[in-house]
Amino acid sequence: MVSCLGTLSIKAQQDIEDLTRYVDPLIGTKEMGHVFPGACIPFGMVQLSPDTDTIPYAVNGKYTGTAYRYCAGYQYSDKTIVGFTHTHLSGTGHSDLSDFLVMPTVGPVQLNPGTADKPESGYRSRFNHETEKAEPGYYSVMLDDYKVKAEMTTTTHVGVHQYTFPKSDDAHIILDLNHGIYNYDGKVLWSYLRVENDTLVTGYRITSGWARTNYLYFAMVFSKPIKSYGGKNEENLVYKGFWRKFDQEHNFPEMAGKKLKAHFDFATANGEKIKIKFAISAVSTEGALKNLEAEVPHFNFEKVRAEAKANWQSELSRIIVKASPEKKTTFYTSLYHTFINPIQYMDVDGQYRGLDHNIHQAKGFVNYSVFSLWDTYRALHPLFTLIQPERASDMINSMLAHYDQSVHHLLPVWSHFGNENWCMIGYHAVPVIADAWMNGIRGFDGKRALAACVASATHRSYGNLGEYMDLGYVPYEINAVGSSMTLEYAYDDWTIAQLANSLGEKEVAATFEKRANNWKNLFNERTGFVGAKDSKGNWKSPFDPMHTANEGFIEGNSWNYSLYVPQDIPTLIQKMGGNNRFCEHVDSLFTMYMPDKYFAETEDITREGLVGCYVHGNEPSHHVAYMYNWAGKPWKTQERIHQIVSTMYLNKPDGLCGNDDCGQMSAWYVFSTLGFYPVCPASGEYAIGAPSVSEGKIQLSGGKSMIVKANNLSDQNIYIKSVSLNGKPVTTSFLSYSDIADGGELVFEMSNRPNKKWAATVSFSK
């Protein structure tokens, strides 16, 4: 079991104000944020949230291309709720999950969801945001069509529902095992349902969605005995065989098939509450029952809700900021979003489903899944390294277990409920591991981790690593995104070298130090951009650095991607013509207009997420605003950070300018708000930006804490005049990891004018 009550004493916790009230889970639920407003606890497996609709990703065998909008199942502008489901992804740009839809209804049983424009055609209901209440660990809404108040809270594995019914002889709980996000005719490979007795239902479903093979089991307990029940398999079965012997649709306790829907019937008094405990497991229904008994051995909804809230309060207390309520709302909502994914993907007894689909026992660690590593290696995992060191170790141990189980012998690329989704590029588990190791995290075996990193970085058939190793780059005609790959591989390689050096593995370090320079192979000195080469070494020509597709890049064009050399920015600057020319490039990026024809290329990019052609709503440039530091112009960084912090994170449902991507967007905000950012994870270095809270206290391991102060901070005073650490002046625009992690006091003196002299001279040993 995970203790989530952090490192603060009870006394210390009592002194902290209620931080959960600053969290607004509805922020980011409109348009592109793709977060869900429902109830969960930090890193909990159950994420119980209303789905307002789902668009199938395919209909009649044709890809619809529109499932994207419902990655988290909820869109704020929708008028109906289909039901409440137990699993979600937070902020992703790919969709899946939404398992086990539960919906209370009153009146004639309906087993199909109906449509948004005609909600009475199905079990869905109209709702109104005025009755909606979303808090950390709690969600509530009035289902207007049924006059049922829906409330929900969770533990790690259990969703607890509380439905307050009107008087009715015809009250129902619908359980739809076919509903899901990224649905299509065939996503549910199999589902099974057993009515074990008049209060317990168990079952499972195996789906093939984005997670290619996803086993999920449940145990569902009602607070009141079921009066009657029924169900339907909406498959068009060829041969029903001896099943014809029974009336399987009424009070028949066992169903199996691909399209199962069930209803459980009750008579309710006015205001009567029917509660449901709904436990999940990736192992078995037995596992779900174990989880249920361990976490919610009672039916006290308010107790679970209070515990969920306390859990969040404890986690949010890891950073305590002084700021306006509005700013605190942005900050704690962001911090909240950083603690949702990954999820604990194992039962209370440590059993979990491995990548080989077998059941494994986690020994000495908590197994996590949902690693969106192309996004999260940048800032989310470095944030965990700093303020969640135990979980950081567990996550790395989970990645190493994944590696052990991988028939490819690869660390995770996108780990999703025991599946490898192969989403996006790179081997970014490597920088996560290296960053943790370089920053002193020792809860995993360094040598074993290095071996896994090296294996992942030298697997010839993964991501054209064969060509990469042979040629020093990935040719565009062999892989259309080869230039993005090359840049990211080179950075990942550099982090392996750091890890290897730290472990005394000089030869390995030398190999990967060399590979870390591979970005140079694609830097076209003639154009000043990273370009694309074919396998014979010829530059792609013509080449448009504004284009993403077909120019060697993915989710970012050469204008952005050319800046992706976090491991060696000084050399990049030099190659780009020195500090001034480099700053001009970055200035242009932040100011030029992106014509429509380029804009439309990537669904992950919104106009709201753009500053010029800089894309904050997507990840490849998340470090870019900090790069002025390397050119001796930190005031430009401060200006841009201030701009992004104040325009790209807004306290409204459409306040996120792009997918939150499992917390990466939010982690950027958390770091940047505090005044520093891990531009190059595993370097042991942060770049100083511009703090936007007057004080922040970061709880660190070993009972230490770091207090960050921004004196004279105001809407105008956005520039750094000077910085001191524990009373000593900081004269560069960089901090080491230990500067922060050792605790103490970091003081920024803020001003309304740029201090162009501060940290204007930059010298690098490398």
Next chain:
Amino acid sequence: MVSCLGTLSIKAQQDIEDLTRYVDPLIGTKEMGHVFPGACIPFGMVQLSPDTDTIPYAVNGKYTGTAYRYCAGYQYSDKTIVGFTHTHLSGTGHSDLSDFLVMPTVGPVQLNPGTADKPESGYRSRFNHETEKAEPGYYSVMLDDYKVKAEMTTTTHVGVHQYTFPKSDDAHIILDLNHGIYNYDGKVLWSYLRVENDTLVTGYRITSGWARTNYLYFAMVFSKPIKSYGGKNEENLVYKGFWRKFDQEHNFPEMAGKKLKAHFDFATANGEKIKIKFAISAVSTEGALKNLEAEVPHFNFEKVRAEAKANWQSELSRIIVKASPEKKTTFYTSLYHTFINPIQYMDVDGQYRGLDHNIHQAKGFVNYSVFSLWDTYRALHPLFTLIQPERASDMINSMLAHYDQSVHHLLPVWSHFGNENWCMIGYHAVPVIADAWMNGIRGFDGKRALAACVASATHRSYGNLGEYMDLGYVPYEINAVGSSMTLEYAYDDWTIAQLANSLGEKEVAATFEKRANNWKNLFNERTGFVGAKDSKGNWKSPFDPMHTANEGFIEGNSWNYSLYVPQDIPTLIQKMGGNNRFCEHVDSLFTMYMPDKYFAETEDITREGLVGCYVHGNEPSHHVAYMYNWAGKPWKTQERIHQIVSTMYLNKPDGLCGNDDCGQMSAWYVFSTLGFYPVCPASGEYAIGAPSVSEGKIQLSGGKSMIVKANNLSDQNIYIKSVSLNGKPVTTSFLSYSDIADGGELVFEMSNRPNKKWAATVSFSK
């Protein structure tokens, strides 16, 4: 682990001739027998056999109705072999399984099976019976199209293949995870394959065939490293997502989908043997590997083959007969067929998949599945009670585990690889349990068993037991086979009464003694037949006792079914008009002609299986030839038994006149050949028939044995002149269970003329 080396000392075993050479697994493989010729060990889970074809049970969503012919995958008259598969059913009238097709080929890779008329269109091959060799635990054949000699043998969980190749740079092993019996587009819910290294492949498939949800895992080890490999998912995927990143069809070690086919490539020298160990498990690939390591930790094909043969020799030695080689062939082939199903359905560590789809640990028993109880409660289980008492206990414990896991709280009806198939009628686990208990088997908990029997017999929603309990019969308008149900329920009820009485549960006994009379409610004294009644008590009229369908019966008409009162034959005889009138009825049954219009009603009935209208090829009348005993005319029984024994079991591929039904047909033969038969299991009584071997020695528990002698037996001397047991004359045509089980010597004096005085007077205490 199961020790199969029986109760005989090694010395005693050495004295016995090789009995396995009398077994011809090809008998019954043509037309209706539905047995398979491949390799297996007694009660082994792996039944590795060639499939000569499979007919899908549905094509394009339409039921073909023709899958029946390939219940066991093999039809002797076919000219091609599609491949070798690891699971089969023995003798059933419903089809399924045939998991994990392995086929060696030479030449260009083909991943589809091709057609029988054009075998070169796929991976299948022509073959010839002249090269075919089928022995207990061994099967071999020449695959003419590839000049590959195929050999196979097995342990409980492991099929060992040995393929002798010609010289080729293009030799392959095909693994088809889509092939199966009772196949249709959609049967494979999911399959998965991992090439773990260059000699180990693991995977699984989940199918929904006759077994609604069948999980089967494998581990496949090659004796020689794979040179290269490839595969294909023949599904028409809507969206392949990031899987496009890889060439998944060549040397890509992980595949998942619904239509997976793979090939493993080798270069072979002339005469080179490639061996494969193929282990299965219903639990996990880890379980399959455990089974593999425990059972075949080497690559010595001949050792496994010799052990399999020794295992069969040991089991066949439970009954040693003196007879002509021809007769021995029939006898030992029959005995062989009685030891194939049920199968051991658990891993070497005792783990197995339960009816709830969770993994269970068998504690203190071996878990069995494949219980075709409507067939096998009649003679197969009584045979186990007598000569396989340990397995009989284990089977009952397996049934009780099934009961515990059943959400219906029912004992198995047709237990099939962890599924309840609900096939046929009755609750015939009950007589199996009662028969074992009444005959002194104590390896299970009697009280627990009684509770399970009572629960199964009083479950109102199963098989119209509600109506049965309310009305004393199942009305035909509520269930079209209500009269068959009523008759069988009444018998099953009688066995519960026996069990309850033995346990001192007088009230339970009284309840079920009363229910045992329910057959009388449907005996129409006016017609002398069992008829059909509606729920108001009106006889169905008109009523045709020759019809099966729509007259209240299933798989047998009223002419046959009216005789199904094994628990109270004296009263039945009385109601049918006394001994002479009764004998006339039975005589007529054996002599009348069944017109075509009746004949066509049941696919399980063949003309070959008929004696008049008596159907030996199907079960409901298996006791009928013995019924003359009750009417004081045992010589008529002797005549009919002789006739059936000598005409219905022939030493040729089409030598079985009907489905062997998991050994029930064969068990009838084994008993009848020895001169007695369990007409009423749980009565503790056998009816004497007519022995057809001059001597039989039955190995009993506790080191005892019973020697049955038939003096003066010849083709003419088929009648019993007298009988003695341990030197004392037997004057009735019945033996008690203990007469046999206590051991000793039973001597029949045979004659060419009926002794109409012997046992002509019958008195019954009941």
